[in-house]
Amino acid sequence: MDRELLKGSTPLLLLSLLSEGPMYGYQIIETVRARTGGSYTLKEGALYPALHKLEAAEFISSYWETQPNGRERRYYAIQAGGTAFLDAKKREWKQFVDMVQGFVGPRG
Amino acid sequence: MDRELLKGSTPLLLLSLLSEGPMYGYQIIETVRARTGGSYTLKEGALYPALHKLEAAEFISSYWETQPNGRERRYYAIQAGGTAFLDAKKREWKQFVDMVQGFVGPRG
DNA sequence: TGACCGGCCTCGCTTTGCGAGGCACATTGG
DNA sequence: CCAATGTGCCTCGCAAAGCGAGGCCGGTCA
Secondary structure, three states: OOHHHHHHHHHHHHHHHHHHOOEHHHHHHHHHHHHOOOOOOOOHHHHHHHHHHHHHOOOOOEEEEEOOOOOOOEEEEEEEHHHHHHHHHHHHHHHHHHHHHHHOOOOO | HHHHHHHHHHHHHHHHHHHOOOOHHHHHHHHHHHOOOOOOOOOHHHHHHHHHHHHOOOOOEEEEEOOOOOOOEEEEEEEEHHHHHHHHHHHHHHHHHHHHHHHHHOOO
């Protein structure tokens, strides 16, 4: 998958996932890989900065949770503002797809 | 429209347009604006570098044409390699849309 | 004459994804 | 017991793209 095409889609993807429930970083990567049948692996260098930015904007929040074995995970949960932002992003996404499709689609 | 979302879609858009026939820069901008009902204006700072890059890759070629009033326009025409590349890009685009839709779509 | 439109272009900035690397701890196998 | 692997977090520097702003030139029209 062309890296440039992915740009800008990450927040939409993350918020969509988190709207189903809290998740931690590693889990997000594995979930994306699994759901796409391995065709798309979200990279850490893209994931963590994106999560931190969403948190800074207060669209999501995070908390550490200790596992039975003593190890820690950082969970991210969507906030009210994030849900609203997600709705806007979804509309924007649809507009974008329709726009490009309008050029690609007609004869191809 | 979010600038980041647009990234990577420009070559696809340009090649799609040029596959309908040769066009010049200004015309491309106006055509895109018209077809999207004004909601998307392709910027010159994105258009010209993209065209030049496509030409450097020999996906398109260019030629100057003098108008009746003496002014010049630079027309761009798609090449065989460009058509093949366009097909690949279209497949990639479909994969990309399906992928994102897989996350956004289910519950939204 | 001056404003506006058509028409080409470039430069510097910002943002993003990515590769690579680093750190830490648990589990598992030899 | 030790090494390899897996889990889990992170950052840094690079490349690439879009954008705003600006530049340049010549026509047209009030």
